[in-house]
Amino acid sequence: MILFVPAFLIGMVSLLIYPSLPDSLTIDVLCLLVVICLAIYGRTQQKTVFFLASFFLGIIWFAIAAHRVLEQQLPQSLENTSLIIEGQIATLPVLSNGVLQFQFAISKVCEKKVCRPLHLNSLLTWQSPPDNVRISQIWQLPVKLKRPHTYANPGSFDREAWLLQNRLRATGAVYQAKHEGAPVPRLLANKKSIARIRQYYDRQLLAILNNEPFAGVIDALTVGNSAAISQDQWKVFRNTGTSHLIAISGLHIGMIAGLFYLAGIACWRLSAYLCARLPAQKAGAIFGMIGAFSYTAFSGFSIPAERTLIMIITWMGSLLMSRYSSSLQRFMLGLGCVLILNPFSVMNSGFWLSFSAIALIGYGMSGRLSDKSLWWRYGRVQWVASIGLMPLSWLLFQQSSIIGLFANMLAIPWVGFVTVPLALLACLLLPINNMVGQHVLLLSEKTLEWLWPYLHYLATLPNNSWFLGLHTSWLILPLMIAVLLILAPLHFPGRWLALIWFCPALFIRPAKLPENAVKLTVLDVGQGLSVVIQTRTHTAVYDTGMGYPDGYNMGDVVLLPFFRVEHISKLNKLIISHPDADHSGGANAVLQQFKTVPMLVSVIDQFKKQEITACEAGQTWVWDEVTFRILYPFQGQARADNNSSCVLQIEVNGKQILLPGDIEKAAEAELVAQYHQQLASYLLIAPHHGSRTSSSDLFIQAVNPKVVVFATGYLNRYHFPSDQAVMRYQRAGGRLYNSAYDGAITVTFMPDKPVEVHTYRKDYSHFW
Numbered sequence: 001m002i003l004f005v006p007a008f009l010i011g012m013v014s015l016l017i018y019p020s021l022p023d024s025l026t027i028d029v030l031c032l033l034v035v036i037c038l039a040i041y042g043r044t045q046q047k048t049v050f051f052l053a054s055f056f057l058g059i060i061w062f063a064i065a066a067h068r069v070l071e072q073q074l075p076q077s078l079e080n081t082s083l084i085i086e087g088q089i090a091t092l093p094v095l096s097n098g099v100l101q102f103q104f105a106i107s108k109v110c111e112k113k114v115c116r117p118l119h120l121n122s123l124l125t126w127q128s129p130p131d132n133v134r135i136s137q138i139w140q141l142p143v144k145l146k147r148p149h150t151y152a153n154p155g156s157f158d159r160e161a162w163l164l165q166n167r168l169r170a171t172g173a174v175y176q177a178k179h180e181g182a183p184v185p186r187l188l189a190n191k192k193s194i195a196r197i198r199q200y201y202d203r204q205l206l207a208i209l210n211n212e213p214f215a216g217v218i219d220a221l222t223v224g225n226s227a228a229i230s231q232d233q234w235k236v237f238r239n240t241g242t243s244h245l246i247a248i249s250g251l252h253i254g255m256i257a258g259l260f261y262l263a264g265i266a267c268w269r270l271s272a273y274l275c276a277r278l279p280a281q282k283a284g285a286i287f288g289m290i291g292a293f294s295y296t297a298f299s300g301f302s303i304p305a306e307r308t309l310i311m312i313i314t315w316m317g318s319l320l321m322s323r324y325s326s327s328l329q330r331f332m333l334g335l336g337c338v339l340i341l342n343p344f345s346v347m348n349s350g351f352w353l354s355f356s357a358i359a360l361i362g363y364g365m366s367g368r369l370s371d372k373s374l375w376w377r378y379g380r381v382q383w384v385a386s387i388g389l390m391p392l393s394w395l396l397f398q399q400s401s402i403i404g405l406f407a408n409m410l411a412i413p414w415v416g417f418v419t420v421p422l423a424l425l426a427c428l429l430l431p432i433n434n435m436v437g438q439h440v441l442l443l444s445e446k447t448l449e450w451l452w453p454y455l456h457y458l459a460t461l462p463n464n465s466w467f468l469g470l471h472t473s474w475l476i477l478p479l480m481i482a483v484l485l486i487l488a489p490l491h492f493p494g495r496w497l498a499l500i501w502f503c504p505a506l507f508i509r510p511a512k513l514p515e516n517a518v519k520l521t522v523l524d525v526g527q528g529l530s531v532v533i534q535t536r537t538h539t540a541v542y543d544t545g546m547g548y549p550d551g552y553n554m555g556d557v558v559l560l561p562f563f564r565v566e567h568i569s570k571l572n573k574l575i576i577s578h579p580d581a582d583h584s585g586g587a588n589a590v591l592q593q594f595k596t597v598p599m600l601v602s603v604i605d606q607f608k609k610q611e612i613t614a615c616e617a618g619q620t621w622v623w624d625e626v627t628f629r630i631l632y633p634f635q636g637q638a639r640a641d642n643n644s645s646c647v648l649q650i651e652v653n654g655k656q657i658l659l660p661g662d663i664e665k666a667a668e669a670e671l672v673a674q675y676h677q678q679l680a681s682y683l684l685i686a687p688h689h690g691s692r693t694s695s696s697d698l699f700i701q702a703v704n705p706k707v708v709v710f711a712t713g714y715l716n717r718y719h720f721p722s723d724q725a726v727m728r729y730q731r732a733g734g735r736l737y738n739s740a741y742d743g744a745i746t747v748t749f750m751p752d753k754p755v756e757v758h759t760y761r762k763d764y765s766h767f768w
Contacts, residue, residue, distance in 0.1 A: 002328060005336040007051045011058020012339065012346050019765040021063050021070075030056045058339075065343040066164075066767065072120050074147050074170040080715040082175070084110040084183055086140050088191070090121065092198055092300055093133050096227040097550045100126040100133060103168065104141075122170040123163065129174075130185075135199050138189035142182070145172035148768070149714045151524045152743025152760045155398060155469065155561030164768045165303065165344040198223045198300055201427055208438050214448040218441070220246050221415070222423050224299040231551040236452075239459040241386070241404025242411050247350070248299040253292050253308040255416040256424070257316075260284075260291025285316040295424070303342065304350045310337050327362055349396045353389060360388035364487040382409050384487055390466075391479035394505070398469040398564035403458045410454060419447045468505065469564035475505045509567050512536055516625040518652040518749045522685065523562060524739040524760070525554040527713030527720070528582035531659060531685065532562065533650065536624040540573040542648060542659050547585020555586025560593055562744075572623070575600045575615070576607075577645040577661030602633065602644045615646035617674075627651040631679075632663070632671055642688060643667040649681070652749045656680065658703060660687040668699035676702055682755060683707045683747055686729070690721025695728055705734045707747060707757060714740040 015021065022030070037053035040046065086108040093102040102124060109118040122145065126133070133139075147170060150159035163171070174185060202223045209215035216228025226246055237243040244251060264287025268280040292312045296305040311334040318325050318333070325333070335355060338345055345351040364384030365377070386405040393400035401407070422444035430437035458464065470476065482501035485494065513519055519534040525545030533540045545554025563569075571594040576584045584606065591597065591609070599612040600619070613619075619630040632647035645661025658681040663671070668687065671679060684705035688694035689712050708729045710721040721738065729736055735757070737745045743760030750756075 002332050003047055003051055004054045005332040005339070007054030008058040008061070008336065009339060009346065011055040011060075012062040012343060013058075014055075015059060015062050015066070016347065016766070019767060021066055021767045022059065027060055027063055030060050034060070061340070062343045062346070069164060069167050069169070069344075070768070072167075072169045074120060074145055076147070078109065078111065079146055080144055081111065083143055083145060084115075084140060085118075085122075085143055085145075086110075086138070086188065087122075089133070089135050089137050089139065092135050092195070092202060092223065092225060093129075094225055094227040095129075098128055100129040101227075102126075102133075102135075103166075104139075106170075120170055121166075121168050122172060123166075123168045124172055124174060126174040126185075127176070132187065134190070135195045136191045136193035137187060138191060140186040140188055141174050142185065143172045143174050145170045146715055151526060151558055152764075153523050153558050153562055154744065154760065155565040156524075156558055157561075160768050161347050161766070165347050167344075194297075195300070198298065201298075201430075204430060205427075205441065208441055209445055212442070212445045214445050214452070217246065217448055218419075218423050218445050221248065221252065221420050222298070222427060224248050224302055224305075236455055236459040239401065239403075239464050240407035240411075240455050241401030242407050242455065244353075245411060245415050248295070248302060248305050251412065251416060252420050253295050253305060254312065255420070256295045257288040257292040257312050259417075259421065261288035261316075263287065282320050282322075285319045289313055289316050298424075298427075303345070303348060304354070306342065307338050307345060307351065307354065310334065310341060313337075331358060331362065349392075352392055352396070356392055357385050357389060360384055360483075360487065363484070364388065378413075379409065382412075387486060388483050391476050391483060391505075394466075394468045394479070395470050395473060395476050398561055399465045399467045401464065402466050403461060403464045407455055407458050411451060414447065414451050419444050419451075422447065467564050469561075469567060470505060471508055471510055471565075471567070475508065478502070478504045513624075514751060516653050516751050518626055518650060518657070520650075520657060520683070520747045520749075521562075522709045522711055522737075522739055522745045522747075523554075523558050524743045525558050525586075525711070526740075527689070527716045527718070528554060528585070529577075529661070529685070529689070529711040530554060530559060530586065532559075532566075532568075534566075534568075535626045538572040538623040539568050539570065540575060540628075541571060541590065542575045543577050543583040543661070544574075544586030544590055546582045547588070548581075553586040553589050555589025557586075559586055559590055563593075570594070571597045573598055573600065575646055575648060576602070577647075577659075578602045578642065579606050580642070580662065583662065600630070600646060602646050631675060632660075632667060634670070634674070645687075647671065649679075653751050655682040655749055655755070657683045657747075657749075658705075659685045662688040662694075664688055664691070664693045665696045665699075668694065668696050672698055672702045679703045681705055682749075683709070684734075686710045686721060686725065688720075689718070690725040690729075691718070692722040692724055695725040697728055700728050700732050704732065705729075707755070708734045708736050709745050709747075710736070710738040710740075712738055712740045716740070 034053050034056045037049050037056070041049045041053065085106050087104050087106040089102050090105045091103040093100050104122045104124045106118055106120040106122055108115055124143065148160045148163040148168070202219060202225050205219050205222060206215055206228060209218060216226065216230065217233065219228055220226035229246065237246060261284040265280045265284035268274050268283040274283070289312060292309050296309045299305050314334040314337050315330050318330055361381055361384050365380060382405055386408070390400045422440055426437050426441035426444060429440055478501045482498040485498035485501065488495055513534065513536045515536055517536065521532045523530045523532065523545070528545040529543040530545040531542040533542065541559065544559060547553035574587065574590060574597045576587055576599065587607065596611065599607060599609060600615045601607060601612060602615055604612055604614050615630045617630055617632055617634045621628050629649045630646060631649050633644055642662040642664050643666055645663045647661060647663060648659040650657040658679065679702045681703050682705065684703050686695060686708055690710045712720040726736065737759065739745060742762070746758045748756045
C-alpha cells in the first residue's frame with residue numbers, strides 16, 4: 001500500500017499536464033504493461049516493477065473516469081440556442097442577489113419542437129425565479145446552454161476544471177418569456193427526497209437569523225450554503241487564512257466524528273453488558289462514523305466532505321477490524337480510497353491542502369519528546385500547518401496569510417467545538433421545541449460575533465499576507481525541501497540549508513525586457529477589455545474588464561492574480577478608456593492594490609482620486625525608449641459614450657500598437673482625417689470588440705494591421721465580433737485572434753527580433 005498509492009497518484013497527476021487523454025488503444029497497451037509488470041513482480045519481487053505497474057494503473061483509472069465524463073458533451077449545435085429541457089434539480093438551489101443557481105440533471109432536450117433524450121449534468125442560473133423551486137423537483141425549463149468555458153489567463157481560477165470535477169458538462173441560464181406564446185418554466189413533478197430536509201433547514205435558519213450579521217456563516221456551517229456570506233466577511237476570512245473554516249470538510253467533520261466517538265465511548269461504558277459484547281472503543285468508532293456520515297449528508301455530500309468521510313471510514317474501519325496499522329499505512333489507505341472513489345480529487349486544491357496538512361502534521365510532530373503539554377502540542381500543530389502549507393498556497397493562490405497562525409489558534413477550536421456543535425444542536429431542537437432551538441441557534445450566531453473583532457483586527461493589519469507568484473510550478477520542489485528542513489527536529493543537521501532552498505522562489509523572476517521592448521497582454525476577461533502593457537521598468541493597464549453589482553469584478557478575478565504571477569509589484573499608469581462597466585468594472589480593485597497609481601480617464605467624475613487626468617490628444621510620455629501617445633479624444637470633446645474612448649498609440653522599435661477602446665465609425669473617421677498614415681500599426685485591438693458599428697473599411701485601410709485582437713466573451717449576447725468586421729479584417733490580410741477562444745493573448749516586441757504572439761489556451765492546453 002505504501003508503494004502503490006504514491007505511484008498510483010503520480011500516474012493520475014501525470015495526465016493533468018497533457019493536452020489530450022490517451023485513446024482506447026493506448027489504454028489497452030497500458031493494461032497489457034500492467035499485466036506484464038505484475039507477472040514480473042510475482043517472480044522477482046522487484047519494487048521498481050510494482051511501482052511501474054501502479055503508475056500505469058493510475059493513468060488507466062484516471063483516463064477511463066475522464067473519458068466517461070467528457071463523453072457527456074453538449075452538442076455544439078445546441079450551444080447558445082433557445083432550448084426546452086426537462087430534468088431534475090440535483091442540488092440545493094442557492095439564491096444570491098435575486099439570481100438562483102443550482103445543478104440540473106437534464107434528461108430530455110427539445111429544439112424547435114423536436115425532442116430527444118440527452119443525459120447531461122448542468123449548472124443553471126435563474127433570474128427572478130418563483131418561490132416554489134425546490135431540490136429534487138422535475139422541471140421543464142426554457143434555457144440557453146454553453147459548453148464549459150473559463151477565463152484563460154496566467155493565475156486565473158480554472159472554472160473548466162472545477163466543472164469537470166463536479167461532472168458538470170454545460171452551463172446556462174433560464175430565460176424569461178418576452179412575448180405571448182413563448183415557452184415558460186413548468187413544474188412537472190414535486191418529488192420528495194431526503195435532500196428536502198436540507199432546503200427546509202436552509203430556509204428556516206436564514207429566516208430565524210434574518211437580521212443577524214453572521215446568518216450566512218451559520219448557514220454555510222450547517223447546510224453548506226455560503227451564498228449569504230458578504231464580500232466583506234469573505235475578505236476577512238481570506239486575509240486571516242480562515243476561509244477553510246467555512247467549507248464543511250476535514251476540520252468540522254473530523255471534530256464532529258471525534259465528539260461522537262468520545263460520546264459513544266462514554267455512553268457505552270455506562271453498561272457492563274454492552275462492554276462485554278463490544279469493546280467501548282469499537283462502539284465509539286461506529287458512533288464516530290455515524291456522526292461523520294450524518295453531518296456529510298446534512299451538508300449535501302460536497303466533494304471536500306465526501307473526501308473526509310472516506311478518510312474517517314477507513315481509519316475507523318481499521319479500528320473496528322482490530323488490525324494494527326501504522327499512521328502511515330492508515331494515511332495511505334485513506335488516500336488510496338479517495339483516489340479510487342473520486343479520481344478527479346487530484347484536480348482540487350482542497351485535496352492537496354488537506355492531505356498535505358495531514359502528512360506535514362505527522363512529520364512535524366514526530367521525533368519530539370512526548371511529555372509536552374497539550375497546549376504546546378496544539379500550538380505546534382498550528383505552526384506546522386501554517387508554515388508547511390505556505391508553498392502550496394503560493395502555488396495555488398499566489399498568496400499565503402502571514403497572520404493565519406494567530407487567527408487559526410483561536411478560530412479553529414472556537415468554531416469547531418463551540419459554534420458548529422451549537423448550530424447542529426439547534427437544528428436537532430427546532431422540530432422538537434422551536435423556541436429552544438431558536439435560542440440555541442441565536443447563541444451559535446453570537447459566538448461568531450464574539451470572535452469577529454479578533455479576526456477583523458488581524459485582517460486590517462498591514463502586510464497581513466505574503467504575495468508570491470511562482471514563476472514556474474517546479475519552484476514548489478525547493479520550497480517543500482525548505483519547509484521539511486524548517487519543521488525537522490531542533491537538532492537535525494543542516495536545518496540552516498532551508499534558507500538556501502528558499503532562494504529560488506524568492507529570486508527567480510521572469511527575464512526582464514530590454515530597452516525599447518514591449519510585452520502586451522490582452523487578458524481574457526469575458527465580454528470586456530483589459531490590456532497589460534509592460535516595458536523594462538514600467539507597467540500600464542488599459543481598461544480593467546467587467547464589474548458586477550454584487551462586487552464580482554475582473555480586477556480581483558483576473559488582473560491581480562496576473563500581477564502576482566508576473567511579479568508586478570508597481571503600476572505606473574492606469575488608463576480607463578471610457579466609463580462602460582465592461583471596461584472600468586475592475587478599476588476599484590486595482591486602485592485598492594495600487595493606491596497611488598496615476599490615472600488617465602475619459603470622464604474624470606467617475607473616480608474620486610487626486611492624481612487623475614482627462615485623456616486628450618497630444619499627451620505623450622516615454623518609458624524605456626518606448627513612446628506612448630494619446631490620439632483621441634480631441635480637445636473639447638468630453639462626453640460619456642463609446643466615442644469618448646481614450647485612444648492610445650504605442651511606438652516601439654519602429655512598430656506601432658493601437659488601442660482604440662470602444663470607438664465607432666464616427667470617431668474612426670475623425671482619427672483617419674486627423675492622422676491618416678500615422679495610424680498604421682502592427683497590432684490593433686479591434687475597436688468596440690469588432691461590432692458592426694465599428695471597424696470601417698476606411699479605418700482598417702489606414703491602420704493596415706498585421707495582427708488584430710478581438711476582446712470578446714464566449715458566445716456573448718452581442719454576437720461580437722460581427723461577421724462583417726471579421727470579413728473586413730480578413731480582406732486586409734491580418735492575423736486574427738479572439739480572447740474568447742485563445743485566452744490571454746501576449747504579443748512581444750523585442751529589438752532586432754520578429755514579433756512573437758502567444759495564446760494561453762494553446763501554450764497551456766489541457767484535455768478538459
